[in-house]
Amino acid sequence: MKKSDTLRDEIKDLKRKRILDAASELFFQHGFKGTSVEAIASHLQVTKPFIYYHFENKADILAGVCGRTTAFVAQSAEVAAAGSGGVWQRLESLVRDLSLRVIEGRVYLAVYFREENHLPKSAFRDLSRNRTRFDTALSKLLREGIDAGEFHIPNISVATQAITGMTTWIFNWYRPTGSLTPDQIAEEMVGLVSSMVRRPSPDADGGRILTSPS
Amino acid sequence: MKKSDTLRDEIKDLKRKRILDAASELFFQHGFKGTSVEAIASHLQVTKPFIYYHFENKADILAGVCGRTTAFVAQSAEVAAAGSGGVWQRLESLVRDLSLRVIEGRVYLAVYFREENHLPKSAFRDLSRNRTRFDTALSKLLREGIDAGEFHIPNISVATQAITGMTTWIFNWYRPTGSLTPDQIAEEMVGLVSSMVRRPSPDADGGRILTSPS
Numbered sequence: 001m002k003k004s005d006t007l008r009d010e011i012k013d014l015k016r017k018r019i020l021d022a023a024s025e026l027f028f029q030h031g032f033k034g035t036s037v038e039a040i041a042s043h044l045q046v047t048k049p050f051i052y053y054h055f056e057n058k059a060d061i062l063a064g065v066c067g068r069t070t071a072f073v074a075q076s077a078e079v080a081a082a083g084s085g086g087v088w089q090r091l092e093s094l095v096r097d098l099s100l101r102v103i104e105g106r107v108y109l110a111v112y113f114r115e116e117n118h119l120p121k122s123a124f125r126d127l128s129r130n131r132t133r134f135d136t137a138l139s140k141l142l143r144e145g146i147d148a149g150e151f152h153i154p155n156i157s158v159a160t161q162a163i164t165g166m167t168t169w170i171f172n173w174y175r176p177t178g179s180l181t182p183d184q185i186a187e188e189m190v191g192l193v194s195s196m197v198r199r200p201s202p203d204a205d206g207g208r209i210l211t212s213p214s
Numbered sequence: 215m216k217k218s219d220t221l222r223d224e225i226k227d228l229k230r231k232r233i234l235d236a237a238s239e240l241f242f243q244h245g246f247k248g249t250s251v252e253a254i255a256s257h258l259q260v261t262k263p264f265i266y267y268h269f270e271n272k273a274d275i276l277a278g279v280c281g282r283t284t285a286f287v288a289q290s291a292e293v294a295a296a297g298s299g300g301v302w303q304r305l306e307s308l309v310r311d312l313s314l315r316v317i318e319g320r321v322y323l324a325v326y327f328r329e330e331n332h333l334p335k336s337a338f339r340d341l342s343r344n345r346t347r348f349d350t351a352l353s354k355l356l357r358e359g360i361d362a363g364e365f366h367i368p369n370i371s372v373a374t375q376a377i378t379g380m381t382t383w384i385f386n387w388y389r390p391t392g393s394l395t396p397d398q399i400a401e402e403m404v405g406l407v408s409s410m411v412r413r414p415s416p417d418a419d420g421g422r423i424l425t426s427p428s
Contacts, residue, residue, distance in 0.1 A: 031331060033247065113327055113328070114327065114328045114329075114331075115328075117245060117328075152409070154402060154405055155394075155402045158394070158399060158402040158403070158406070159402075159406060161380075161383060161384070161387045162380040162383075162403070162406050163380075164383065165379045165380040165381070165382065165383025165384070165386075166375075166376040166377075166379040166380045166383075167379070168379065168383060169375060169376075169378065169379025169380075169382060169383060170375070170379070172379075173375045180369075180372070185372060188368060188369045188372040188373075189372070189376070191368055192372070192373060192376050192410055195366070195409060195410045195411070196406055196409045196410040197409070200414050
């Protein structure tokens with residue numbers, strides 16, 4: 001019983017995901033207003049009732065598009081903030097995850113930033129809540145790193161937004177035809193955040209002194 | 215003769231700026247499609263011919279809104295890259311300027327990111343050109359800092375986009391009622407970029423060694 005329930009859920013999720021993928025592409029190309037539920041159905045070669053079985057209306061599909069990536073990253077940040085490993089290791093893994101999620105969800109995010117005005121109020125509130133959850137968790141992680149003496153951050157809320165901004169912005173410049181793979185971009189972001197927030201390690205100083213010319 | 219020409223230009227600029235300010239507010243609130251030239255005129259308490267004297271049509275007004283901040287920042291970056299002072303001083307001043315421009319032009323930028331699909335093709339090309347100018351100039355400045363041994367940056371193009379992203383993102387979170395002034399936010403951004411790209415100075419190492427407990 002349990003097994004088939006899980007399978008049923010997975011299939012439902014897969015169908016929802018397909019609808020959201022198609023919708024986000026069409027919203028991206030033609031705008032929310034310029035895309036009908038019929039066009040989404042036709043793009044997927046399914047019937048309109050198939051779509052309406054999964055979503056109430058077009059605004060509900062938009063809410064699904066906008067909510068997907070933001071819910072994932074809010075959860076990632078909360079997992080990182082609540083975790084028990086080294087604080088830098090958790091931040092590093094969050095920055096990596098965030099960069100990869102942004103690359104994967106770049107069309108969803110582009111639609112979100114363009115069309116959020118068309119969201120139903122309840123969805124708008126949910127998205128704001130995702131955002132607050134994300135900001136709170138990332139700030140908590142930065143605070144923990146400062147308290148542990150590992151991070152040097154003059155203003156936590158500006159640093160939170162800087163990290164959010166530099167990673168989110170990837171949606172705007174990433175091209176699949178570019179010279180770096182998503183994994184390479186994520187590693188570069190990890191390196192930049194490392195330089196930005198971590199205190200230089202005493203080892204690095206030792207190394208520099210040993211090789212110092214004078 | 216020259217003097218009155220300058221005055222005339224300044225007045226023309228002022229009028230254009232007023233139209234763009236009103237238009238960006240209305241585009242922001244009601245969308246590009248939901249705003250008529252009549253509504254812009256009425257908001258400013260001027261006639262429609264007054265607007266049409268300065269702009270060809272509504273899409274031309276949108277091009278003005280989208281182009282204003284991007285042209286300014288492209289120019290700032292080119293000035294910084296071509297300057298002759300210390301490379302960090304020029305990057306510092308660019309990051310400060312960029313942060314302040316983003317805060318000042320946040321409604322313009324929000325409209326730009328939402329409505330760029332409605333831009334005439336020629337305006338779209340101009341904006342892409344501004345963006346390329348900006349990216350090229352900032353990359354050049356980072357390269358100069360690396361060559362001077364002052365910056366440590368593993369990948370210049372990712373670092374360029376990271377700096378662009380963290381500063382541009384301010385448009386999304388800045389609130390005039392927040393606890394930091396625009397100047398304070400700009401200084402925080404300068405500090406974060408400094409940590410991100412500059413090599414620790416030898417002085418700092420010296421200080422740490424002198425006060426080292428062992």
